[in-house]
Amino acid sequence: MALLLAALVLSAPVMAQAGKGKAAAVAVARGDPQRGALKSEDERCQECHGADGHGFGQSASSEGRHPKLAGQSAAYIIKQLDNFRSGARKHDVMSMMARTVDPADIVDIAAYFASRTPMKGDGTGDSAAGRALYEKGDPARGVTACITCHGPGGKGLAGLGAESPLIGGQEWRYLEKQLLDWRSGERSNSRDGVMNTVIRPLTDQDIRALSDYLSGLP
Structure with a gap:
């Protein structure tokens, strides 16, 4: 299919x-x-x-x-x-x-x-800006640190089940598209709309930095 x-x-x-x-x-x-x-x-x-x-x-x-x-x-x-x-x-x-x-x-x-053997990147897409957003967020803009729900290295948190997917090492174009769709509201199927809320303040540059960082995680 x-x-x-x-x-x-x-x-x-x-x-x-x-x-x-x-x-x-x-x-x-x-x-x-x-x-x-x-x-x-x-x-x-x-x-x-x-x-x-x-x-x-x-x-x-x-x-x-x-x-x-x-x-x-x-x-x-x-x-x-x-x-x-x-x-x-x-x-x-x-x-x-x-x-x-x-x-x-x-x-x-x-x-x-x-x-299957989990997806992983080659480590070449590291972005200091992306890492900072992932690990620390941006409280001034109301951006929650991604690591809170997706865990170290984007490996997901078992206790959150379906709401905490593996994202480290994912294809960067896919990551970028999903983040853009969350921000625009094109995608809205997270629990209580949390992803739309968290992603909304991010700029295009923020989204590209996060996509580069996550896709390169080993």
Whole structure:
């Protein structure tokens, strides 16, 4: 399934989403990574996200459309697919494609990508400005430090489940696009709108600095 799981960003486990859609309800079951490997191929997820969820490099993600999924929280992947299915997250292709996959298969596919060696950058995109925003925020502008919910190195915080995805090492174009969409309101599916609130004060330069910093994290 082309573009399956195009998803990225804060504060409660996926179980809190149960009842909001079939996929979330099925999330109480533990997915099977081996079955998920076959299903992700059958549903054509791997065509955009790569066999192991590491994507295909910059040429395949030139417009920020195809995030890496390797090592991503299964709870986060399931939540995003459920949001695409319900319309809480908007994307013409993903909304259509997500509805074609059985919720139980989504759980297995999420388990497969979560089991892969986690995404990571090459360390070349470090940005002092991006690091400062990520680790300290900017209280004067009401910007909360990203590390509060995404943890050291952008690895996510297990206790926050679906609301704390892995973002360190993610493709920079995808990161930039999601941050811009949070700021504009084009994307609004975080818990209580927290991402829209946190990102709104950021400038284009801030967003580029954060994207460069996060994409380069090893």
